[in-house]
Amino acid sequence: xxxxxxxxxxxxxxxxxxxxxxxxxxxxxxxxxxxxxxxxxxxxxxxxxxxxxxxxxxxxxxxxxxxxxxxxxxxxxxxxxxxxxxxxxxxxxxxxx
Amino acid sequence: xxxxxxxxxxxxxxxxxxxxxxxxxxxxxxxxxxxxxxxxxxxxxxxxxxxxxxxxxxxxxxxxxxxxxxxxxxxxxxxxxxxxxxxxxxxxxxxxx
DNA sequence: TTTGACTTGTCAATATTTGTCTAATGTAAG
DNA sequence: CTTACATTAGACAAATATTGACAAGTCAAA
Numbered sequence: 001x002x003x004x005x006x007x008x009x010x011x012x013x014x015x016x017x018x019x020x021x022x023x024x025x026x027x028x029x030x031x032x033x034x035x036x037x038x039x040x041x042x043x044x045x046x047x048x049x050x051x052x053x054x055x056x057x058x059x060x061x062x063x064x065x066x067x068x069x070x071x072x073x074x075x076x077x078x079x080x081x082x083x084x085x086x087x088x089x090x091x092x093x094x095x096x097x
Numbered sequence: 098x099x100x101x102x103x104x105x106x107x108x109x110x111x112x113x114x115x116x117x118x119x120x121x122x123x124x125x126x127x128x129x130x131x132x133x134x135x136x137x138x139x140x141x142x143x144x145x146x147x148x149x150x151x152x153x154x155x156x157x158x159x160x161x162x163x164x165x166x167x168x169x170x171x172x173x174x175x176x177x178x179x180x181x182x183x184x185x186x187x188x189x190x191x192x193x194x
Numbered sequence: 195t196t197t198g199a200c201t202t203g204t205c206a207a208t209a210t211t212t213g214t215c216t217a218a219t220g221t222a223a224g
Numbered sequence: 225c226t227t228a229c230a231t232t233a234g235a236c237a238a239a240t241a242t243t244g245a246c247a248a249g250t251c252a253a254a
Contacts, residue, residue, distance in 0.1 A: 018231065028214055033232055043212085063176060067183035070167055071191075079160060080188055084181065086164035091177055094168075115200065125245060130201055140243085 003068035004038040007061075010054050011036075024053035041069065100165035101135040104158075107151050108133075121150035138166065 001009075011021055022032040025046060034040035042050065047065045051058040074080045098106075108118055119129040122143060131137035139147065144162045148155040171177050 017229095019229095029230085030215085030232070031213060033230095037232080039233090040212085059175070063180050063183060066170070066174065067180050067187060070170065070180075070184050071187045073163070073167065074184075074188065075191070077163065078156065083160050083164050083167075084185065084188075086160060087167050087171075088181065090164060090168045091171065091181075094172070114198095116198095126199085127201070127246085128244065130199095134201080136202090137243090 002038055003042075003065050004036045006064055007050060007054065008036040010056060014054065016054075021050070021053050025049040041072075099135055100139075100162050101133045103161055104147060104151065105133040107153060111151065113151075118147070118150045122146040 011018075018029045018032050018036075022029040025032065026049070027046065031040060035042045035046070042065065044062070044065075047062055048058055050056075051061040074083065077083060108115075115126045115129050115133075119126040122129065123146070124143065128137060132139045132143070139162065141159070141162075144159055145155055147153075148158040171180065174180060
């Protein structure tokens with residue numbers, strides 16, 4: 001499930017309209033629509049506003065959002081597993097020091 | 098070791114000057130200097146040209162470069178491990194389907 | 195002090211991202 | 225069918241970010 005699908009599910013569960021949520025976020029309805037459909041990437045502040053509007057845990061939502069961006073970066077690559085291993089090694093080294 | 102440090106080590110092992118490598122890459126020496134020092138991010142084509150100039154395996158070098166970019170995205174975050182787990186789940190789901 | 199390697203700061207040109215507007219499409223109710 | 229409303233698509237200017245180049249700077253060895 002992509003970030004967009006994820007937030008759409010939540011919005012629909014809460015029976016809120018795009019218009020309502022977008023208004024709370026202070027953005028155009030069309031933009032939120034695009035974010036949900038994955039044709040636009042939300043900015044960090046927008047994710048935060050969205051979490052507030054949907055009464056969700058902000059950092060959890062940010063995690064999904066960031067994970068999505070990383071998946072997007074990797075999508076086209078061949079050796080994704082290898083790349084993620086390198087990332088983990090680097091992260092581990094960062095936290096050790 | 099960051100991407101910049103990594104390519105600098107290779108360049109120095111081969112006893113090449115910034116000027117020489119940059120020239121082969123068709124970029125300014127100053128720009129290569131910045132890339133090595135991490136104050137500028139190389140573009141994909143530049144990494145490829147660099148691999149050629151240093152006679153390194155292109156896809157391996159691109160892996161280090163991409164990994165570095167991801168680390169950079171994550172550096173400031175709290176729950177990096179959690180985020181990486183989500184990424185892996187998403188990737189696995191992608192490859193299954 | 196001169197030379198050569200490298201670094202730094204700045205800047206215009208270029209490219210990308212952003213948000214909004216308008217028009218289109220979809221859909222349920224009357 | 226018409227109306228009313230929700231959502232989506234496309235196009236655009238404005239805002240931001242990235243890029244490469246240049247000039248001036250530091251530094252170390254000769």
